[in-house]
Amino acid sequence: MKKPKNDRALRFYNEVLGLEHLHYGFWESEVDLTIDNLKRAQKRYEDLIAELIPAEVKTTLEVGCGTGAMWTRMLDMGLEAEALSPDVNQMEMLTKKIKAPFHYCRFEDFKPAKEYDLVLNSESSQYIPLDQLFENINRSLRSKGYWLLCDYFTLDNASGVMAKSGHNFNEFMRRVKENGFNVLHEQDITKETTYTLDLARDIVKKGKAGFDILTQKFRYDHPVVTKILARLFRKKLRKLDEGEELLDSKKFSENKKYVLLLLQKST
Ligand SMILES: C[S@@+](CC[C@H](N)C(=O)[O-])C[C@H]1O[C@@H](n2cnc3c(N)ncnc32)[C@H](O)[C@@H]1O
Incomplete structure (x- = not known):
């Protein structure tokens, strides 16, 4: 049997630092580098995502739901929200706390039983190989469905340890086109995320x-x-x-870009 995923770094952020979210957040400039301000930045990031969910959306799937904060927010918004994570701790904690469908698996292995109006990847697309990511996004979305994602990507010139995580942005956008998605929103939020690295x-x-x-x-x-x-x-x-x-924000900005995208299937 495969060893269950147990991400200790993510547990540390959640259980030791008390963070409700496991992403970089969206900082205002010129604020002190404190955990409280990181929490505020993470709430701001959550707001940005929530505001981008189109009004017609009713059913959603969050891929890589972490602590379940965004999932809970989507349920509170009245959406039929489902979540997915391959992490054993997240599964145990979330299935006790939240009474809505949870899928305990990697997205690569997920067999959707329905087509969702919207799929959200918040800092989780980087963990999924590109071929399987696009294949399963296509399978999980209804016709004209939305894909909302926020993540960091590598630039063409990325090198060394900085090139090791994140998909290449140009390659990702080439596939967005190839798979027939229209870009409804594209926002570079690199600057607003890197304060987390400084902290x-x-x-x-x-x-x-x-x-x-x-x-x-x-x-x-x-x-x-x-x-x-x-x-x-x-x-x-x-x-x-x-x-x-990896925590060097200058090197991060030279090698990577953090982007918020709302995409829609053209057919
Ligand atoms: C950096 S955390 C982000 C969590 C949450 N979306 C947020 O924004 O706070 C990455 C999430 O992706 C999940 N993940 C890792 N590999 C995955 C995979 N292959 N398929 C789906 N989710 C995965 C992790 O368990 C975790 O929940």
Whole structure:
């Protein structure tokens, strides 16, 4: 049997930082980098998405619903909203809390039993290979149905660790055309999202400084053990460095673009 998906990073954001949403949010400029302001930015992002849902929409599917905040919002809006996630913790938490259809699977494996008016991917399209993403979106949407998605994409010049996550934007838009979607709304929100990276970088820096202070005496008293440990954990330390590079908002904007899109099937 396949091991269930259990995304620890997403659990950390939700259970430790107390975030209701698992996306970057939409920041106003010139505000302090605090968790409270991140929460406000995430609420603003949720509002942006909700405002883009066309009035005629009645049935929706949220692919990769995270903590279920947007799903709940859509139910509160009176929509027949369903959600999907392959994550075992999200499934356990959400099926207890929300009495509406939940699909516990990867979108690639989802066999839609109906055609929805709208499918939402909020920071989840990046996890799904492009061929399967378009194939299953086409299968899940009714004729003239809407696809609302918000995510980061890589630019053509993206390189190194920055090129590792997100679909290439030009390739994605080529497929949007090829699959007969019309673009009703396209908004580049890169600038408004990157403050989240600056905040995360701040938190990591403070954590590292604290760790340095706490371990200073040990490193001074046991230089040989310290060297051995550094050697043993060099791969993990390299990963940590890569992780920090991913939090560089300047590099993010040079290599990626965060876009909000509302698409409609032309037939
Ligand atoms: C960054 S979180 C975004 C959560 C939520 N949509 C939000 O905006 O807060 C990514 C979500 O995609 C889900 N996911 C990961 N791989 C997936 C896949 N192959 N198919 C569907 N969802 C997936 C994760 O479990 C998680 O719920």
